[in-house]
Amino acid sequence: MAEIIQEEKGGGGKKRAKKLLPHMDMTPMVDLMMLLITFFMLTTSLSKAKVMEITLPDKITDPNQEAPKISASRTLNIILGPNDKLYWYPGAVKPEDFNNLPPLMETDYGADGIRRMLLERNRSLAKKIDDFNMDVISGKIKISQDSVQGAIRLLKRVDDTGPIVLVKAYKNANYGNFVDILDEMNITGIARYTFMKIAWYEESMVETAAGITSTAKASAN
């Protein structure tokens, strides 16, 4: 209920209510807010970490089960060596060839090293993916952002010329090397790659190439 309060009017002189100062001192508030902002800026991470997906093959538990066969001409073995070194060799090596193992090619993680080598071998697929991406950007192909990945995956699935890369790690490699090499697979658009355990004859190949005194040979004999 609204009530009307009648103003009391004094006798003669006008009595004014004391005017309130319109300004409030905001400085402490500013100080406080600055403090809070600084605190939040220091304790929070704005950029969220990203993830990279990798799928490993089934573990072969049954000794009678054979590993899936892949054509040796398309196989490319990459071995992560010690001290950030990187080795590769094409084709397949059997344990029987122990006495004449092929030499390892040495390369590095840079754009002119492993990336160039992979792109040279995966040129046709990389070109297709690159063209497709260009067409999407320039608007030639109208496709939703979500389907782009699916379309690239399809391009990779139908590809049958690119290399099949087997990544193996020598015991002194580190996790950064592993992520780097998987990243190169994504950059160069390799359709088929997997991570495998290193074989003892490959270990001795690395040891020959890097000049480490062999440990695998002794255990093999």
Added chain:
Amino acid sequence: MPKIKLPTKSPHIDMTPMVDTFAVILIFLLLTSQMRSPEPADVDTPFSISEKPTPDFNMMTFLLAPDGKVFMNFDNGPDTLLKFRPKVLNEMGIRYGIEFTEKQLREFEKFPSSVGVPILQMKEFLDSEDAAIRKTFQTGIPMDSTDNQLSFWILYARQVNPNIQACIKGDSKTAFETVEKVLDVLQEKNVKRFNLITNLEAAKINLEEIQQ
């Protein structure tokens, strides 16, 4: 000569717009950021070109420290009422014949970062309030063939939350042997898809330069 009297101005500046700006920035920071929980080990993740963001929930993260210790973290699921963390700990307790009290389970539920405590010391770890004392218990999850606690953690985490995804967060300097051991344990438990947590980095390729 008469002195010219300048009108004295009030020394106060109006701070209101400044307060407004700060309030906006503060609210923005509060809404967009999540607190960085202190991890038991410092880890510098490697770089990759992947742009896929980390999932917010349903993930178990394996923290691989440069010194070879392995820590594990998993969340309570999309809804905190699901209480996945205490459920998993309870299962672990049953497996190892340890009974955790209600309070200890609650402590574990709200523990913000990765845990690398051998299960036999878990009770003492949860009972101690002091962060510095807690840190001394974080010696990494045992995962050798005689007592593979990591594989049980994975087993129960997946039993309790079937949608859980595996994430690996390692330091670039972590020896690959550690990574391989964790991968082996995961593979044995039939986890075949992993997410490797990385930082974003741009990569350039020049196809024209590459000759056939």
